[in-house]
């Protein structure tokens with residue numbers, strides 16, 4: 001157990017949350033970010049927050065995160081809004097309905113506020129949707145949206161206000177280890193000594209930790225959105241049609257966002273490319289549902305890189321190098337999980353244990369043994385929903 005200096009590497013949602021909770025607990029903390037706050041995947045997130053998952057670990061974590069986001073103004077900053085606009089998973093066939101029906105027991109046990117609604121009730125919420133081809137939807141009433149930039153800046157500013165030193169434009173070049181224990185890092189502006197180091201570098205996570213022999217099984221997936229003109233509605237639920245591998249919503253400002261197809265990437269790349277045919281395919285997939293959508297002009301698009309793990313769960317915990325923690329591989333859910341990750345990692349560093357996250361289940365060693373964590377499941381054979 002130690003409570004000396006902690007270096008948090010990475011200024012995304014995860015790193016800033018860890019820095020905030022550490023500083024709030026009175027720890028000496030320095031956050032090192034190679035670019036700017038929220039310049040990685042965090043700045044590309046849609047902002048979705050949900051507790052409709054398949055694994056009890058994730059549902060319980062997300063219930064706690066939703067509670068935290070609901071009180072964010074009192075806890076962290078009042079420059080923040082949690083839009084409880086909901087999530088709507090469309091039930092296009094029996095296979096999809098029965099998967100969600102099986103999960104309802106879990107949701108009732110864990111206090112998740114979700115209900116099945118009819119096609120008519122879907123139409124009452126989004127009148128431009130063609131409901132002829134599905135038999136209803138699951139509505140997640142606890143779910144909604146936050147602004148990724150505001151949230152992350154709020155964590156960073158609150159961390160500073162609690163005494164953390166936040167250094168942007170400071171790439172970490174090496175991690176220093178002596179006798180199996182982390183001792184600091186080497187950066188572009190020199191060496192920093194530390195008792196603990198937290199690797200919160202997202203898609204860069206394995207690059208950094210493998211320098212000291214800690215290999216993380218992380219893959220990369222390109223994901224992004226088209227931004228279209230308005231459909232005449234605002235702040236709609238996220239509408240997810242898993243059988244067509246598409247999702248869309250009307251943002252708070254009225255613009256419509258439509259998901260692009262997810263694509264595996266060989267390497268981590270900073271700015272994946274979107275081709276014209278990708279845009280056309282995205283519109284084709286959603287136009288069966290919203291016939292008017294193909295007429296809307298495309299205003300812009302954005303993409304980013306998801307760091308995914310073999311079981312779809314994040315990697316959070318201490319590594320084989322004493323004092324070196326990792327919080328990476330969020331498989332598309334890092335923004336929404338950031339509060340509990342900050343709470344858990346800071347607890348472990350300051351008090352030696354935490355009841356927020358079970359590191360035995362989510363830690364980096366879990367892939368070595370025969371006991372595997374049940375993967376976070378898809379409801380169809382399509383790509384797992386990441387928002």
Ligand SMILES: Cc1cc2nc3c(=O)[nH]c(=O)nc-3n(C[C@H](O)[C@H](O)[C@H](O)COP(=O)(O)OP(=O)(O)OC[C@H]3O[C@@H](n4cnc5c(N)ncnc54)[C@H](O)[C@@H]3O)c2cc1C
Nearest residue numbers: 010012014034040041042046047048172202304334335336
């Ligand atoms: C299109 C898209 C939509 C998404 N939608 C959602 C959503 O709706 N909800 C949700 O919860 N999640 C969503 N995600 C996923 C979410 O963005 C990530 O899971 C989350 O942002 C991960 O946060 P992070 O802090 O771990 O990583 P990042 O935000 O990538 O932060 C890592 C930081 O580390 C820095 N860094 C890397 N190497 C070094 C180094 N050597 N030295 C110093 N700094 C370094 C990087 O510059 C970066 O700023 C989406 C992602 C994409 C791409």
